[in-house]
Amino acid sequence: MDCSSQKRQRTKDKTLSATLDPDFLDCPICFEPFTTPIFQCDNGHLACASCCPKLSYKCPSCRFHIGHSRCRAMETVLESIFVPCPNAKLGCTKNVSYGKLSTHKKECGFYLCICPLEDCNYTGLYHNMCSHFIANHGNKYMLFHCDIISNVQINISDKILVRIDYEKNLLFVVQCFREPCGVYVTVSCIAPPSGEVGEFSYHLTYTVDGNTMSYESSEVKRILKLSSQRPEENFMLIPQSLLRGDSLTMKLCIKNLKQ
Known part of the structure; x- marks a missing residue:
């Protein structure tokens, strides 16, 4: 088995179901769903790209600079969580990553x-x-x-x-x-x-x-x-x-x- 096949197999073996507080996936500043890029200050506090300039690039929790360092771990979490479209009951069959949900909602024809x-x-x-x-x-x-x-x-x-x-x-x-x-x-x-x-x-x-x-x-x-x-x-x-x-x-x- 080659390396790519082993990686796919490990990924398949690690697939799991978990319960996650949806608030964890929202920006703590504007409370809107996170989209990439996501930024963090030196203390690890998070903010979305839209909030950083509104905050004058100062973390509201600790006043450290925020808007330069991306939180790649959180971005990976967003890309790995797939959710059904909110219009699934109206006929939309697409499952999209949480980080792209807001983009899909703007493009969805099932409203x-x-x-x-x-x-x-x-x-x-x-x-x-x-x-x-x-x-x-x-x-x-x-x-x-x-x-x-x-x-x-x-x-x-x-x-x-x-x-x-x-x-x-x-x-x-x-x-x-x-x-x-x-x-x-x-x-x-x-x-x-x-x-x-x-x-x-x-x-x-x-x-x-x-x-x-x-x-x-x-x-x-x-x-x-x-x-x-x-x-x-x-x-x-x-x-x-x-x-x-x-x-x-x-x-x-x-x-x-x-x-």
């Missing part, structure tokens, strides 16, 4: 999304949202295709207009927020921020009385639940002086960034 209509309580996986909408809200949506400019007419008082890319099985929402200064318009995708969903941008054009406004966003945000709060970013603001009545007619193109 429950909430129907964007206020009077609907449906929750489901994003790829089931379109079929739910078509079956239950037949007059509340429009079909479209990405990368093609289309007309959008939305009643400002209705606040939202749902558009479905049936080919990609994705639900997009054009959302309006009326404020004294004008109307904020933004576009979101009802889906988790998973790579399998895809990445999209959007371009809006509004023309009235010979005046044309355009806005191009580098990102269509993927969200689990529609917010009723006015957006702080990623929006087009149509000033009050350019509004005519209670409806908006715009041109919209949602671009697929990953063909």
